[in-house]
Amino acid sequence: xxxxxxxxxxxxxxxxxxxxxxxxxxxxxxxxxxxxxxxxxxxxxxxxxxxxxxxxxxxxxxxxxxxxxxxxxxxxxxxxxxxxxxxxxxxxxxxxxxxxxxxxxxxxxxxxxxxxxxxxxxxxxxxxxxxxxxxxxxxxxxxxxxxxxxxxxxxxxxxxxxxxxxxxxxxxxxxxxxxxxxxxxxxxxxxxxxxxxxxxxxxxxxxxxxxxxxxxxxxxxxxxxxxxxxxxxxxxxxxxx
Amino acid sequence: xxxxxxxxxxxxxxxxxxxxxxxxxxxxxxxxxxxxxxxxxxxxxxxxxxxxxxxxxxxxxxxxxxxxxxxxxxxxxxxxxxxxxxxxxxxxxxxxxxxxxxxxxxxxxxxxxxxxxxxxxxxxxxxxxxxxxxxxxxxxxxxxxxxxxxxxxxxxxxxxxxxxxxxxxxxxxxxxxxxxxxxxxxxxxxxxxxxxxxxxxxxxxxxxxxxxxxxxxxxxxxxxxxxxxxxxxxxxxxxxx
Numbered sequence: 001x002x003x004x005x006x007x008x009x010x011x012x013x014x015x016x017x018x019x020x021x022x023x024x025x026x027x028x029x030x031x032x033x034x035x036x037x038x039x040x041x042x043x044x045x046x047x048x049x050x051x052x053x054x055x056x057x058x059x060x061x062x063x064x065x066x067x068x069x070x071x072x073x074x075x076x077x078x079x080x081x082x083x084x085x086x087x088x089x090x091x092x093x094x095x096x097x098x099x100x101x102x103x104x105x106x107x108x109x110x111x112x113x114x115x116x117x118x119x120x121x122x123x124x125x126x127x128x129x130x131x132x133x134x135x136x137x138x139x140x141x142x143x144x145x146x147x148x149x150x151x152x153x154x155x156x157x158x159x160x161x162x163x164x165x166x167x168x169x170x171x172x173x174x175x176x177x178x179x180x181x182x183x184x185x186x187x188x189x190x191x192x193x194x195x196x197x198x199x200x201x202x203x204x205x206x207x208x209x210x211x212x213x214x215x216x217x218x219x220x221x222x223x224x225x226x227x228x229x230x231x232x233x234x235x236x237x238x239x240x241x
Numbered sequence: 242x243x244x245x246x247x248x249x250x251x252x253x254x255x256x257x258x259x260x261x262x263x264x265x266x267x268x269x270x271x272x273x274x275x276x277x278x279x280x281x282x283x284x285x286x287x288x289x290x291x292x293x294x295x296x297x298x299x300x301x302x303x304x305x306x307x308x309x310x311x312x313x314x315x316x317x318x319x320x321x322x323x324x325x326x327x328x329x330x331x332x333x334x335x336x337x338x339x340x341x342x343x344x345x346x347x348x349x350x351x352x353x354x355x356x357x358x359x360x361x362x363x364x365x366x367x368x369x370x371x372x373x374x375x376x377x378x379x380x381x382x383x384x385x386x387x388x389x390x391x392x393x394x395x396x397x398x399x400x401x402x403x404x405x406x407x408x409x410x411x412x413x414x415x416x417x418x419x420x421x422x423x424x425x426x427x428x429x430x431x432x433x434x435x436x437x438x439x440x441x442x443x444x445x446x447x448x449x450x451x452x453x454x455x456x457x458x459x460x461x462x463x464x465x466x467x468x469x470x471x472x473x474x475x476x477x478x479x480x481x482x
Contacts, residue, residue, distance in 0.1 A: 054305065054314055061302030061321070064295065070350055071343045073295055074332060080302070081325040084318055091315060102312045109311055 027229035031144020034222040038207045039148025046094045047104025048206055049142050049157070053087035054105075055112045056135045059120065060166070063127045072173055079131070079166030089160035093153060115202050119195055125177060125184060126191050129237070132170040133192055134199050136233050139163055141203045141226055171236050178238050189239040196230055268470035272385020275463040279448045280389025287335045288345025289447055290383050290398070294328035295346075296353045297376045300361065301407070304368045313414055320372070320407030330401035334394060356443050360436055366418060366425060367432050370478070373411040374433055375440050377474050380404055382444045382467055412477050419479050430480040437471055 039045060060080040067073040094101040119134055121127040139161045146157045178185045200223060207219065234241040280286060301321040308314040335342040360375055362368040380402040387398045419426045441464060448460065475482040 050315070051311065054318060057318065057321075058302070058306045061299070061306065065299045065302065069343075070292065070346045074291070074328070074342060074346065077295060077298065077325055077328055080298075081322065081329065084322040084325065087315070087318055088322065101315060102310075105311045105315065 027140045027225045028143045030225040031141060031222050032147035034218070034225075035144045035207075036147040038218070039145050040206070042097060042149060042153070043094070043099045043104045044107075045142075045145065045149065046090055046097070046099060046157075047101070047106075048108045049161070050087065050090045050094060050101055051105040051108040051112050052138060052142070052202075053083055053090055055116045056131070056138070057083040057087060058116065059127065059131045059134070062120065063124070063131055066124050066127060068124060075169050076173070079163075079169050082163050082166045083135070086160045086163065090157070093156060093160075097153075111205065112202065115198055119198050121191070125174065125188055128170055128174050129188050129191055130195060132167060132174065132237070133195050133230065133233055135163060136167060137196070137199045137226060137230055138203065140229055141222075142206070144222070144226075145206065174237050185239060188237070189234070189241075192234050192237075192239055192241065196227065200226075268381045268466045269384045271466040272382060272463050273388035275459070275466075276385045276448075277388040279459070280386050281447070283338060283390060283394070284335070284340045284345045285348075286383075286386065286390065287331055287338070287340060287398075288342070288347070289349045290402070291328060291331040291335065291342055292346040292349040292353050293379060293383070293443075294324055294331060296357045297372070297379070298324040298328060299357065300368065300372045300375070303361065304365070304372055307365050307368060309365060316410050316414070320404075320410050323404055323407045324376070327401045327404065331398070334397060334401075338394075352446065353443065356439055360439050362432065366415065366429060369411055369415050370429050370432055371436060373408060373415065373478070374436050374471065374474055376404060377408060378437070378440045378467060378471055379444065381470055382463075383447070385463070385467075386447065415478050426480055429478070430475070430482075433475050433478075433480055433482065437468065441467075 040048075057080060060076060060083055064073055064076045064080055067076055091101045094104055119130050121130045143158050143161045146154045146161075148154075149157065174188075178188060203223075203226070204219065231241040281289070298321060301317060301324055305314055305317045305321055308317055332342045335345055360371050362371045384399050384402045387395045387402075389395075390398065415429075419429060444464075444467070445460065472482040
């Protein structure tokens with residue numbers, strides 16, 4: 001896994017440079033090609049994304065609750081609202097398809113709750129990094145995996161998973177603090193590296209749902225791209241992946 | 242204060258009867274008449290309601306995070322979304338009126354954060370009771386207090402503070418557990434009584450913002466009605482106020 005980081009590492013942006021959000025489309029476009037026939041059945045896919053969006057929302061709500069300023073609190077509440085809207089959209093898709101949302105989400109509960117506990121972060125900055133990196137990686141991944149759904153459903157899911165506005169808010173909150181403290185930068189870079197392992201496990205086990213686990217040769221190209229996108233997210237924070 | 246409870250106490254609904262939500266309009270209508278000239282200046286009012294809606298949202302997000310079932314989690318996330326929408330609507334009103342939202346909200350931060358800490362509840366059921374009772378009381382109160390705002394603003398604020406759907410979800414979650422356990426009912430009734438004191442203090446100090454504290458004779462009729470509405474909320478849970 002580390003080799004991916006090395007291969008993809010970009011130059012670190014100058015401190016103080018305007019944060020540049022990584023383009024989402026690259027990773028998603030490649031994932032869409034590679035993942036299209038690894039998509040689990042509709043109910044399993046939507047159930048997993050449904051539960052995931054609650055978990056990602058809970059992370060953001062912890063960020064709101066622990067925000068050190070009123071300004072951060074109110075800005076991050078917008079990002080939280082975006083994830084709740086994504087959750088509601090996915091639940092609507094399940095209802096539309098005659099799928100019981102609770103039954104479809106339940107099988108993901110234990111694993112994703114555990115993922116959340118392991119990745120929740122010990123303080124305000126770690127919580128923000130978790131929100132940014134895990135949500136970025138997993139929405140890219142599930143957006144790619146949506147390629148195997150019927151076309152119109154796939155488009156609607158893709159739209160629901162577009163959390164670019166919230167990502168921008170998180171980068172703004174983090175970037176200044178990171179630029180001002182090399183020590184914080186180094187701690188958060190380590191935290192980012194730790195997160196990606198747990199996050200990849202969640203993605204990988206989502207592929208295997210309801211079918212045989214695919215071979216490594218099938219999975220590797222997808223993860224190469226997703227990790228490249230992760231590295232670009234780290235770059236946008238001014239962190240070395 | 243206790244005398245209000247006694248005077249207003251209603252018969253306890255039969256266990257198993259469909260939960261009946263208290264009609265919001267009574268308390269708000271009376272509060273509107275009594276409060277119209279105790280409304281603080283627009284920026285103070287909107288700032289306070291803006292920060293309050295974040296605090297009430299944070300309570301609900303704790304309920305989502307600690308929900309014991311997937312079903313409760315996804316249902317309560319709707320109630321949380323409703324409070325975030327209220328917050329966003331109030332922030333929009335500030336921006337529309339040329340008020341800096343952060344400056345307007347900041348003066349409420351310490352007091353409302355403290356209110357939240359004192360009322361947050363020790364477990365899932367207490368958290369839900371807090372969400373239901375404090376949000377009910379304070380949205381009634383601030384809806385009433387909105388009577389002193391310019392008419393069109395007053396209407397929009399009133400619409401933003403209509404959280405009836407979320408209240409219904411909370412009653413549904415709580416009612417069955419309460420009906421099944423007299424011991425839980427007794428513990429939550431005590432919790433409800435404790436909450437109302439802290440909640441009234443927040444309401445009262447909102448009146449005094451930016452002007453002399455009004456006399457007790459002015460305030461009492463308002464609180465009599467708000468407490469009656471609180472008692473109806475307790476009744477809807479099958480609890481004795």
